[in-house]
Amino acid sequence: MEEDQGLFADRPEWADVVPIEQYEGAPPIAPIFYTPEYKDATNYFRGIIKTGEKSPRVLDLTENVIRQNPAHYSAWQYRYKTLIALNAPLDAELELMDELAVTYLKTYQVWHYRRLLVQQTNNPEPELAFIANALQSDAKNYHTWSYRQWILAHFNDDALWRGELAFVEHMLDSDLRNNSAWHHRFFVVFQSGVREGDEDRDVVLRRELTVVKTKIAIAPSNASAWNYLRGMLDHSKTPYSTLRSFVAPYSVPHPEQHEAPLEMLWTLRIPSHHQGLNYHASQQLNSWRISMKPPVEMI
Amino acid sequence: MSMDSPRRSPDDHHPTDTSELQLEIESILLKHLPLDPDSLPPLQRQQHLQYLVRNLVQGFPSRYISQDASQAWLLYWTLQSFGVLGVVLDPGNKQRAIDKILAWQHPEGGFGGGPGQAAHLLTTYASVSALAIVGRPGAGGGWDQIDREKLYAFFMSLKQPDGSFLVTHHAEVDVRGMYCLLVVAYLLNLLTPELLQGTPGFIASCQTYEGGFSSASQPYYTAVAEGWGTLLEDIRPSLGEAHGGYTFCALASWVMIQPYLEVSQSRSTTAATTTPTTTRGNPSIDYKRLLRWLVQMQGSETELGGFKGRTNKLVDGCYSWWVGGCFALLASLGVGGHAHDAGNQEHTADGNGEWDDDTDESVWDKAALQKYILCAAQHPAAGLRDKPPKGADAYHTLYCLAGLSAAQHTVRPLPARRAEIDQAWCETLGSSHQQLRRVAFADALAWSEEEGLSHVLGGSVNRVNATHPVFNLTTTHTQGIMSYFYKQTVPRRT
Numbered sequence: 001m002e003e004d005q006g007l008f009a010d011r012p013e014w015a016d017v018v019p020i021e022q023y024e025g026a027p028p029i030a031p032i033f034y035t036p037e038y039k040d041a042t043n044y045f046r047g048i049i050k051t052g053e054k055s056p057r058v059l060d061l062t063e064n065v066i067r068q069n070p071a072h073y074s075a076w077q078y079r080y081k082t083l084i085a086l087n088a089p090l091d092a093e094l095e096l097m098d099e100l101a102v103t104y105l106k107t108y109q110v111w112h113y114r115r116l117l118v119q120q121t122n123n124p125e126p127e128l129a130f131i132a133n134a135l136q137s138d139a140k141n142y143h144t145w146s147y148r149q150w151i152l153a154h155f156n157d158d159a160l161w162r163g164e165l166a167f168v169e170h171m172l173d174s175d176l177r178n179n180s181a182w183h184h185r186f187f188v189v190f191q192s193g194v195r196e197g198d199e200d201r202d203v204v205l206r207r208e209l210t211v212v213k214t215k216i217a218i219a220p221s222n223a224s225a226w227n228y229l230r231g232m233l234d235h236s237k238t239p240y241s242t243l244r245s246f247v248a249p250y251s252v253p254h255p256e257q258h259e260a261p262l263e264m265l266w267t268l269r270i271p272s273h274h275q276g277l278n279y280h281a282s283q284q285l286n287s288w289r290i291s292m293k294p295p296v297e298m299i
Numbered sequence: 300m301s302m303d304s305p306r307r308s309p310d311d312h313h314p315t316d317t318s319e320l321q322l323e324i325e326s327i328l329l330k331h332l333p334l335d336p337d338s339l340p341p342l343q344r345q346q347h348l349q350y351l352v353r354n355l356v357q358g359f360p361s362r363y364i365s366q367d368a369s370q371a372w373l374l375y376w377t378l379q380s381f382g383v384l385g386v387v388l389d390p391g392n393k394q395r396a397i398d399k400i401l402a403w404q405h406p407e408g409g410f411g412g413g414p415g416q417a418a419h420l421l422t423t424y425a426s427v428s429a430l431a432i433v434g435r436p437g438a439g440g441g442w443d444q445i446d447r448e449k450l451y452a453f454f455m456s457l458k459q460p461d462g463s464f465l466v467t468h469h470a471e472v473d474v475r476g477m478y479c480l481l482v483v484a485y486l487l488n489l490l491t492p493e494l495l496q497g498t499p500g501f502i503a504s505c506q507t508y509e510g511g512f513s514s515a516s517q518p519y520y521t522a523v524a525e526g527w528g529t530l531l532e533d534i535r536p537s538l539g540e541a542h543g544g545y546t547f548c549a550l551a552s553w554v555m556i557q558p559y560l561e562v563s564q565s566r567s568t569t570a571a572t573t574t575p576t577t578t579r580g581n582p583s584i585d586y587k588r589l590l591r592w593l594v595q596m597q598g599s600e601t602e603l604g605g606f607k608g609r610t611n612k613l614v615d616g617c618y619s620w621w622v623g624g625c626f627a628l629l630a631s632l633g634v635g636g637h638a639h640d641a642g643n644q645e646h647t648a649d650g651n652g653e654w655d656d657d658t659d660e661s662v663w664d665k666a667a668l669q670k671y672i673l674c675a676a677q678h679p680a681a682g683l684r685d686k687p688p689k690g691a692d693a694y695h696t697l698y699c700l701a702g703l704s705a706a707q708h709t710v711r712p713l714p715a716r717r718a719e720i721d722q723a724w725c726e727t728l729g730s731s732h733q734q735l736r737r738v739a740f741a742d743a744l745a746w747s748e749e750e751g752l753s754h755v756l757g758g759s760v761n762r763v764n765a766t767h768p769v770f771n772l773t774t775t776h777t778q779g780i781m782s783y784f785y786k787q788t789v790p791r792r793t
């Protein structure tokens with residue numbers, strides 16, 4: 001762990017490195033007001049890039065830069081190259097990453113770097129619990145969810161997939177409007193192959209229909225659930241008309257068309273709470289939809 | 300419309316984190332709803348300009364250290380904001396900007412986020428776009444100092460077997476990188492079939508069941524020790540849900556690969572044999588589902604008509620461009636006017652689509668978006684922002700202004716203009732892939748502002764410049780840099 005050791009410029013063990021200033025000559029246009037610590041660390045980082053050194057102290061330096069600016073992709077990239085060149089222990093690195101990922105949840109780099117490491121260790125098993133934990137503090141974090149999907153698809157191990165549906169249920173139980181969780185459900189159920197126990201696709205479809213209908217009944221204005229419903233109908237080429245009786249109580253009459261095609265049902269809901277501003281737009285959408293090639297059920 | 304308070308989003312008596320946050324934000328946004336709908340706050344042009352000038356001349360405060368690897372972006376956002384506001388930089392500051400950008404060029408090709416930083420697709424895009432605005436040919440002008448050969452080699456070194464691109468070495472694949480690469484290849488005349496091979500399929504694989512696009516897709520399942528597993532033919536599941544930023548990048552990329560699809564298709568028909576072309580292997584995207592999702596992203600009256608970036612998330616000023624900007628792109632593909640047949644995918648950007656004369660027939664509410672930007676996205680002091688009560692920043696300043704531009708103007712590829720440019724094309728000796736580049740050049744520069752179709756909320760004092768729907772540069776800057784690198788003289792607009 002990096003203790004506060006002051007500037008690299010004051011450390012005797014760094015005396016052999018020539019720090020490189022960012023810009024030569026006159027101060028550049030649109031400068032950033034760097035802190036002395038950041039300027040110092042990045043000057044040394046540029047010095048190291050120039051010589052191409054890959055040594056343990058480079059790990060200290062890049063960690064220092066990353067902690068000051070986790071979006072410094074070159075520091076991450078150089079750190080990775082150094083780690084591989086040194087054949088450094090990856091477990092220790094992952095431990096450090098456990099801390100950094102939680103602190104810098106929103107940067108692209110922490111998650112991709114983790115991917116690189118896990119590809120090296122070839123041990124995805126602890127990752128799902130780690131991700132679940134990270135999602136507790138940020139339940140819709142895009143990178144975290146994509147990382148989870150990548151872990152599942154890349155390693156494609158039955159043991160990894162096994163608990164996934166239960167995990168989605170858990171996430172939806174705590175917020176059934178979490179669209180990231182709905183997307184994950186679609187990924188697990190429809191887009192990642194067929195796993196043991198799910199071979200009968202009609203059974204799967206019925207199960208999903210029950211799930212989504214139940215959740216729509218709890219919160220009928222939840223767009224995530226309706227989108228999932230449409231998605232699964234499209235995916236399985238199930239005609240929308242099969243859901244006529246389920247959908248009817250949730251729809252409002254269309255001003256121009258008394259028997260609106262079922263295709264429009266969710267859109268028709270929009271005017272109810274978009275009345276006014278968006279009404280025109282949704283009207284237009286409807287008329288555009290009417291002009292779509294029939295029959296809609298054949299999607 | 301009555302003066303009643305607009306309807307809040309229903310929580311169906313089942314509150315969750317999402318609905319509670321939504322209602323909290325609606326309470327804040329409602330305070331920004333103008334009491335008199337006929338008197339909206341004006342665009343604070345002077346304040347925004349001062350904000351931009353301050354960043355450019357004095358610099359960015361130290362919290363921008365987090366953007367030290369995005370110095371190219373900071374400059375592009377600032378310069379393009381000037382472009383949208385119709386302000387031209389003086390020659391001295393232009394030169395300082397050029398000098399700074401050139402310091403980011405990597406010896407092995409491409410541009411990094413700052414001096415000594417690794418080349419990256421995003422910062423290469425921002426650097427080249429900034430050079431399109433301030434640069435010029437000749438010594439010290441920036442354009443001739445771009446090492447195009449090494450840049451192309453850098454691009455090819457990032458290409459993956461599924462048609463996607465890494466954003467930089469040892470880094471992630473995502474559609475933003477692809478968009479950035481394609482824009483640069485367009486502007487600098489670097490398009491080749493090799494570069495684009497497989498890319499249409501990658502784009503299509505990122506469309507999710509909701510209709511919008513995700514950051515990337517998974518090309519194969521089984522992890523292998525070295526390199527790639529088997530490339531999946533059918534399902535390449537999308538990694539991440541439909542998202543406004545990725546959707547813009549994917550859709551704009553889709554528009555940009557049309558010349559490639561057209562040229563390679565016409566080649567395969569000329570070589571036509573007895574076997575009919577199968578639809579398989581011709582990737583397509585579902586325009587209808589995409590349009591439905593885009594329309595859903597526009598907020599209600601309570602949300603002042605701003606755009607959100609994902610289902611059940613909050614409105615945010617930057618999606619004014621990322622989502623609001625998608626409608627012009629879709630329209631160029633023949634989708635979005637209510638009289639159009641969206642199923643016809645043969646219609647491409649060069650086609651002879653019929654257009655409705657009245658933009659009020661638009662499927663999205665352009666006036667409402669202008670309202671969001673004027674009432675909620677302007678910071679009371681200066682600059683633009685995500686939403687109140689947040690502070691302004693360089694990124695949101697550009698994408699709110701660009702979104703305002705998209706909501707005010709109608710910019711579309713005009714077939715007559717396209718024909719004019721195409722007819723003036725001069726074959727250049729020693730240049731390869733002429734056919735592809737000729738189509739791309741004419742497609743890119745056929746985009747024209749329809750002067751008569753602008754609708755500026757609040758009157759002409761609020762008018763901003765039109766911006767190119769694919770590149771987010773003004774049409775003047777786009778034409779300037781492209782005609783230079785394609786060695787073409789573009790006929791004057793008649």
Ligand SMILES: [Zn+2]
Nearest residue numbers: 615616617685
């Ligand atoms: Zn934003």
